[in-house]
Amino acid sequence: xxxxxxxxxxxxxxxxxxxxxxxxxxxxxxxxxxxxxxxxxxxxxxxxxxxxxxxxxxxxxxxxxxxxxxxxxxxxxxxxxxxxxxxxxxxxxxxxxxxxxxxxxxxxxxxxxxxxxxxxxxxxxxxxxxxxxxxxxxxxxxxxxxxxxxxxxxxxxxxxxxxxxxxxxxxxxxxxxxxxxxxxxxxxxxxxxxxxxxxxxxxxxxxxxxxxxxxxxxxxxxxxxxxxxxxxxxxxxxxxxxxxxxxxxxxxxxxxxxxxxxxxxxxxxxxxxxxxxxxxxxxxxxxxxxxxxxxxxxxxxxxxxxxxxxxxxxxxxxxxxxxxxxxxxxxxxxxxxxxxxxxxxxxxxxxxxxxxxxxxxxxxxxxxxxxxxxxxxxxxxxxxxxxxxxxxxxxxxxxxxxxxxxxxxxxxxxxxxxxxxxxxxxx
Amino acid sequence: xxxxxxxxxxxxxxxxxxxxxxxxxxxxxxxxxxxxxxxxxxxxxxxxxxxxxxxxxxxxxxxxxxxxxxxxxxxxxxxxxxxxxxxxxxxxxxxxxxxxxxxxxxxxxxxxxxxxxxxxxxxxxxxxxxxxxxxxxxxxxxxxxxxxxxxxxxxxxxxxxxxxxxxxxxxxxxxxxxxxxxxxxxxxxxxxxxxxxxxxxxxxxxxxxxxxxxxxxxxxxxxxxxxxxxxxxxxxxxxxxxxxxxxxxxxxxxxxxxxxxxxxxxxxxxxxxxxxxxxxxxxxxxxxxxxxxxxxxxxxxxxxxxxxxxxxxxxxxxxxxxxxxxxxxxxxxxxxxxxxxxxxxxxxxxxxxxxxxxxxxxxxxx
Numbered sequence: 001x002x003x004x005x006x007x008x009x010x011x012x013x014x015x016x017x018x019x020x021x022x023x024x025x026x027x028x029x030x031x032x033x034x035x036x037x038x039x040x041x042x043x044x045x046x047x048x049x050x051x052x053x054x055x056x057x058x059x060x061x062x063x064x065x066x067x068x069x070x071x072x073x074x075x076x077x078x079x080x081x082x083x084x085x086x087x088x089x090x091x092x093x094x095x096x097x098x099x100x101x102x103x104x105x106x107x108x109x110x111x112x113x114x115x116x117x118x119x120x121x122x123x124x125x126x127x128x129x130x131x132x133x134x135x136x137x138x139x140x141x142x143x144x145x146x147x148x149x150x151x152x153x154x155x156x157x158x159x160x161x162x163x164x165x166x167x168x169x170x171x172x173x174x175x176x177x178x179x180x181x182x183x184x185x186x187x188x189x190x191x192x193x194x195x196x197x198x199x200x201x202x203x204x205x206x207x208x209x210x211x212x213x214x215x216x217x218x219x220x221x222x223x224x225x226x227x228x229x230x231x232x233x234x235x236x237x238x239x240x241x242x243x244x245x246x247x248x249x250x251x252x253x254x255x256x257x258x259x260x261x262x263x264x265x266x267x268x269x270x271x272x273x274x275x276x277x278x279x280x281x282x283x284x285x286x287x288x289x290x291x292x293x294x295x296x297x298x299x300x301x302x303x304x305x306x307x308x309x310x311x312x313x314x315x316x317x318x319x320x321x322x323x324x325x326x327x328x329x330x331x332x333x334x335x336x337x338x339x340x341x342x343x344x345x346x347x348x349x350x351x352x353x354x355x356x357x358x359x360x361x362x363x364x365x366x367x368x369x370x371x372x373x374x375x376x377x378x379x380x381x382x383x384x385x386x387x388x389x390x391x392x393x394x395x396x397x398x399x400x401x402x403x404x405x406x407x408x409x410x411x412x413x414x415x416x417x418x419x420x421x422x423x424x425x426x427x
Numbered sequence: 428x429x430x431x432x433x434x435x436x437x438x439x440x441x442x443x444x445x446x447x448x449x450x451x452x453x454x455x456x457x458x459x460x461x462x463x464x465x466x467x468x469x470x471x472x473x474x475x476x477x478x479x480x481x482x483x484x485x486x487x488x489x490x491x492x493x494x495x496x497x498x499x500x501x502x503x504x505x506x507x508x509x510x511x512x513x514x515x516x517x518x519x520x521x522x523x524x525x526x527x528x529x530x531x532x533x534x535x536x537x538x539x540x541x542x543x544x545x546x547x548x549x550x551x552x553x554x555x556x557x558x559x560x561x562x563x564x565x566x567x568x569x570x571x572x573x574x575x576x577x578x579x580x581x582x583x584x585x586x587x588x589x590x591x592x593x594x595x596x597x598x599x600x601x602x603x604x605x606x607x608x609x610x611x612x613x614x615x616x617x618x619x620x621x622x623x624x625x626x627x628x629x630x631x632x633x634x635x636x637x638x639x640x641x642x643x644x645x646x647x648x649x650x651x652x653x654x655x656x657x658x659x660x661x662x663x664x665x666x667x668x669x670x671x672x673x674x675x676x677x678x679x680x681x682x683x684x685x686x687x688x689x690x691x692x693x694x695x696x697x698x699x700x701x702x703x704x705x706x707x708x709x710x711x712x713x714x715x716x717x718x719x720x721x722x723x724x725x726x727x728x729x730x731x732x733x734x735x736x737x738x739x740x741x742x743x744x745x746x747x748x749x750x751x752x753x754x755x756x757x758x759x760x761x762x763x764x765x766x767x768x769x770x771x772x773x774x775x776x777x778x779x780x781x782x783x784x785x786x787x788x789x790x791x792x793x
Contacts, residue, residue, distance in 0.1 A: 060757050104692055105481050108685055109728065112612065113474030128691050131585055135686035195574060196691070197583040425584070
């Protein structure tokens, strides 16, 4: 009798479910395009007036120090663009910002939250977060701009990267060291890398350079992000008599590493990959050591450099729309990212198709986008033909400068960096 | 006609053990099932569905941890290790070999059980804080393995998990019933919550029968348990195996739903989050594990949705306001957890039991 009852119950539940579910499916519904050139039809994220773009970025938690200025860079670019009329002179751009907390599961949830309200994603911050949403970007046919300089993105048609990947920075750093930097290939060249995918990217660049310039990497020290004590690694590098050390780290670790080296009176020529540095380091106690021994390899030019038209424009836009924002490397990154996305949207509007397919198609048609000297020009096109910029800028630490960095060699484009091939990663 | 005994009167041990003994409980079960079946057709929003899917996956993992920590008193900080192992197993067995859902899910459970069986013996010699430290070590050993066993885990880049939610002709990723198409999130919601129900039922059955009583005896005093004839060692290892098998299943589902996992997903933070879930939900209750997972999983999303209407809160980076939505979200969430621990140490399940007891004796509740 008991089983009878539960069977009846189950049957009733199933019946009810089928009755309601007749209208409960949420499978794909095709957007009808219906637009003409210069006047795209309404679609997800576009109501005929405003183009909405998603932003998935850590606005809380430890990585918010990167997420906030970067997003501010996105905002300032689009606000300046809207003031001029917007995309195609008539469509304003609006950002839909969501806090990803730099966690993959939260990023996927937030992606699901906004994906049906946006035309594309202007920013997805971080390698793990980008990898986590990539499978869904592919099935949903959405374009996203990753805020990360990993090389994987170059050959992914759903992603719109900007800037020279980490490998390029590392190769250019070696090139600078061996030429203007006064080093030779017989020097003891070492690396100190974070034990994750970001560290591997830098190491890959150094290994490639080693092959091209004919030296071997004498010593490699790996560390976990957030390590408390670096005396062991510094001791090992000093013991191996490393004369040049390429560091791949994030600012809080880099500060401890350089602090430890300064205490140990060990002063090789350090090169720091761009995310190793932040403006606060130039105001800290290790600034004198950094001025003497550290060079940073990054992109673009120093903050407020009037000789570069892109920088002049950016500083003026920032003064107008986000005056309280401090000079920051990540601000410029967000600004550049927004410029690349704007190029895609302009093309899509010109084609009269802002649908997801239309945006992806536009991304393959935009050709080379110039960043007015803020970063090297990027040749877009079909994913397999893209060519990222091969130029990096070498900076020295100078506390008197707005972001604490003064350019030493602007847009250095080594032959070895030009030869580096970007392959489609098996993700 | 003889008067029937009141429905609350329990006259035998078997009656006491019934899972859904009273008409109200049966009605509650039916209502829950109907809600779970209908919810995705009413709430079609991908955001809320994905929040609930992650919560469901977390609930499965939390049931596993509660069996180990809540029922048998073995503290483990290594839960994230088993969850990771399950995800990688799903990637290889479900993705590369292309086996159907039941197989990759069971394979992950088997891998978890074996790994748990290897760790279990440590619990024979260690107790309390010492066991916590040993299982903490597991997290770091695991992290080293995940980063370096590149053929299995993809190394630091992580790996795609292409395990498909397919059972025979039924593909839950793209469900079609009677001509109606269902989205991936709808299909996954049904899959995950059906599994939550199944795992909860299995765990409850384990907990209310001899092994469950043996586990409680071990928890309360393992030497005393030995004296009354419980083989404490066997049950400790068994608890580890069952718990990590369930954790691995949760990991397999996590991986297959997210489709990409990397070593950064299985850190100590994840283990601590699970411990927070079972404490907030209620130690030593299956129901509490589910409540805790939904609470911890869905509350931040809820606060996120509604905190933007509070004045003085900045809704975008660098906007006006003294605190950002996101900072406020974290603050409220942290505060709620503290308040719970102070005022309701038995967790959400404790509140539920009190409410239930009140209505059971109604109108003579005091």
